[in-house]
Amino acid sequence: MDKQVDALETGRNFNLFDPNLPPGQQVLGLFYAKWILGALRAVVELEVPDVLADGPLTAAEIAAKTGTHADPLYRVLRAVSASGIIAERADGRFELTPLSAGLVSNAERGIRDMFLFASDPMFLRPYEDVAHSVRTGETAFEHIFGMPFYDYLKANPASSALLNRAMVQNHWPLSDRIFEEFDFSRFATIADIGGGKGQFLAEILRRHPGCTGVLADQAHTVTEAKQVLEDAGVADRVEIVPTDFFVEVPAGHDAYFIKHTLHNFGNDAAKIILGKIREAIGDNPEARLLIVDQMITGPGEWDTAKLIDVEALSVIGGRERSRKEWDEVAAVAGFEPVNAPEPGGLVMLEYRPV
Numbered sequence: 001m002d003k004q005v006d007a008l009e010t011g012r013n014f015n016l017f018d019p020n021l022p023p024g025q026q027v028l029g030l031f032y033a034k035w036i037l038g039a040l041r042a043v044v045e046l047e048v049p050d051v052l053a054d055g056p057l058t059a060a061e062i063a064a065k066t067g068t069h070a071d072p073l074y075r076v077l078r079a080v081s082a083s084g085i086i087a088e089r090a091d092g093r094f095e096l097t098p099l100s101a102g103l104v105s106n107a108e109r110g111i112r113d114m115f116l117f118a119s120d121p122m123f124l125r126p127y128e129d130v131a132h133s134v135r136t137g138e139t140a141f142e143h144i145f146g147m148p149f150y151d152y153l154k155a156n157p158a159s160s161a162l163l164n165r166a167m168v169q170n171h172w173p174l175s176d177r178i179f180e181e182f183d184f185s186r187f188a189t190i191a192d193i194g195g196g197k198g199q200f201l202a203e204i205l206r207r208h209p210g211c212t213g214v215l216a217d218q219a220h221t222v223t224e225a226k227q228v229l230e231d232a233g234v235a236d237r238v239e240i241v242p243t244d245f246f247v248e249v250p251a252g253h254d255a256y257f258i259k260h261t262l263h264n265f266g267n268d269a270a271k272i273i274l275g276k277i278r279e280a281i282g283d284n285p286e287a288r289l290l291i292v293d294q295m296i297t298g299p300g301e302w303d304t305a306k307l308i309d310v311e312a313l314s315v316i317g318g319r320e321r322s323r324k325e326w327d328e329v330a331a332v333a334g335f336e337p338v339n340a341p342e343p344g345g346l347v348m349l350e351y352r353p354v
């Protein structure tokens with residue numbers, strides 16, 4: 001483990017704006033990200049982190065275990081190691097560092113599927129033509145793949161399965177903070193709209209034994225939820241309802257949780273979804289809409305939501321929103337704000353029906 005910490009400290013001396021270049025050329029350093037990401041994707045696809053999980057190995061030993069060629073594997077590992085994500089030791093062996101530990105299959109709080117999903121061609125290729133989105137307002141994804149993102153997922157079950165597996169690994173520390181700070185126990189029944197395989201509803205119910213829940217998502221997504229809910233020991237408190245949230249949302253619940261979903265849609269679609277939630281709430285003034293998503297910061301501030309917003313623009317035609325934009329779509333649907341979280345990163349916005 002000492003070695004791993006050394007690697008973390010010494011290997012990260014790369015800088016996306018290369019200080020060795022004149023300022024007018026430093027943006028060329030951004031290509032380092034492409035080079036590292038491409039090499040690391042190969043390493044992860046070939047399950048090298050799994051092979052290294054039991055300890056350091058040479059490239060030849062890893063090649064034998066992964067059925068690959070030792071020389072190109074060595075060159076790829078050497079490049080990844082220059083960033084500190086994997087360590088290249090003086091004895092010629094490679095080993096995992098804390099930065100690659102999460103890339104091992106089945107690692108605790110691992111991110112292997114999330115990494116493969118986010119670096120998949122379905123998310124990389126739209127970046128070949130973001131200009132198309134800017135010129136036309138349409139997604140670069142459809143321009144490149146010939147169909148919208150969700151149609152592509154339907155036509156490619158392996159990609160859809162990867163997305164679903166990745167969403168289970170969508171466990172940001174910020175989500176934990178929301179679960180810890182917000183008192184969900186004040187709601188007897190919680191509906192998770194677009195709740196995926198149910199891992200977040202499961203976490204809420206696990207923490208609040210007095211609550212019951214409804215998991216509402218597309219039929220092909222919720223089929224996999226039963227196992228997740230059973231594993232969390234909450235299956236007996238959850239009703240799984242196959243749902244198209246553009247048509248109807250299960251009615252009569254105290255809280256409507258919608259997480260990491262509205263940012264996949266433009267404002268017109270978001271207003272329809274929120275309108276369906278408003279209809280489902282009916283005349284219960286105590287019911288709440290709980291939106292968990294990014295809230296964009298002010299001008300000039302570093303904010304990953306501003307980056308993800310361009311991905312939303314070019315891949316799915318969605319958008320990240322500022323406080324003002326969230327309040328506008330919520331108001332059209334019949335909601336007014338209750339809380340005032342700080343912008344930047346993931347937030348939970350609470351709205352009451354009006």
Ligand SMILES: C[S@@+](CC[C@H](N)C(=O)[O-])C[C@H]1O[C@@H](n2cnc3c(N)ncnc32)[C@H](O)[C@@H]1O
Binds near residue numbers: 168194196216218246
């Ligand atoms: C990015 S995922 C978020 C999943 C989950 N809430 C989470 O935070 O991990 C978006 C979810 O919206 C669901 N979804 C997309 N269109 C839908 C529709 N028309 N009706 C219901 N759910 C839909 C997808 O199946 C997917 O599970």
